[in-house]
Amino acid sequence: MxxxxxxxxxxxxxxxxxGDVLEIAGSPDKIINQGMCGRxxxxxxxxxxxxxxxxxxFDAKARAFPYVVDMVERHPEGSQAFIPLDGVPMIVVxxxxxxxxxxxxxxxISQPGQSINLHRGTWHGVLAPLGKxxxxxxxxxxxxxxxxxxxxxxxxxxxxxxxxx
Numbered sequence: 001m002x003x004x005x006x007x008x009x010x011x012x013x014x015x016x017x018x019g020d021v022l023e024i025a026g027s028p029d030k031i032i033n034q035g036m037c038g039r040x041x042x043x044x045x046x047x048x049x050x051x052x053x054x055x056x057x058f059d060a061k062a063r064a065f066p067y068v069v070d071m072v073e074r075h076p077e078g079s080q081a082f083i084p085l086d087g088v089p090m091i092v093v094x095x096x097x098x099x100x101x102x103x104x105x106x107x108x109i110s111q112p113g114q115s116i117n118l119h120r121g122t123w124h125g126v127l128a129p130l131g132k133x134x135x136x137x138x139x140x141x142x143x144x145x146x147x148x149x150x151x152x153x154x155x156x157x158x159x160x161x162x163x164x165x
Contacts, residue, residue: 005069005159007107010092010114018094018106018122020044022083022115044117049077051143057085058136063128065161069093072102072123073150078141081117082127084110088134091159092116093125102151107159123151 008014012021020043028038046053072095082090090110095102102123109130110116117139118124127136141147 003105003155003157005093005105005107005157007091007109007159007162010108010110010116014106015092015094015108015116017096018124019079019119020117022081022117023113044081045079045119046081046117046139047079047120048141049120049143049147050145051078051141051147053139054142056138056140058082058127058138060127060129060134060136062132062134063091063130065159067091067128067159068156069105069125069153069159070156071150071152072105072125073148074102074121074123075118075141075147076121076149077143077145077147079117079120079139080124080141081115081139083115083137083139084112084129085135085137087112088129088132090116090134091125091128091130093128093157093159094118095123097121097123105157109162 029041
């Protein structure tokens with residue numbers, strides 16, 4: 001028996017409990033590079049515990065609706081940012097923590113131009129490009145020790161396609 005999630009658009013307000021939405025909104029904080037570049041400054045809370053920041057490139061296969069979520073993971077030692085390089089939207093699944101277990105799952109769909117930074121210790125689904133394969137820059141913790149916890153659901157969740165207007 002599967003439990004159902006209906007994704008909603010990714011917004012800063014709706015995602016705030018889980019992480020940061022990285023996108024250009026409003027005027028830049030600074031104009032730099034001889035007036036040719038606007039800097040939207042310090043958009044994410046990055047944490048790396050006893051490790052250091054690393055940048056990796058991910059090449060992820062496409063996902064589609066209905067999308068089954070049988071496992072979520074979290075990184076207790078650091079935040080994790082996903083920055084699409086191809087503009088491919090993502091299905092983003094997150095959950096609250098209750099006594100070390102994920103609860104109250106929520107699903108979002110990113111839009112072109114949006115990236116996410118998951119706060120340290122946030123339960124989340126795996127990288128899931130929607131509709132076609134995607135490449136992503138990932139900023140996360142590099143260092144000694146375990147920084148991955150997985151939770152497998154005995155009763156998986158299914159993310160259904162959102163209603164279209």
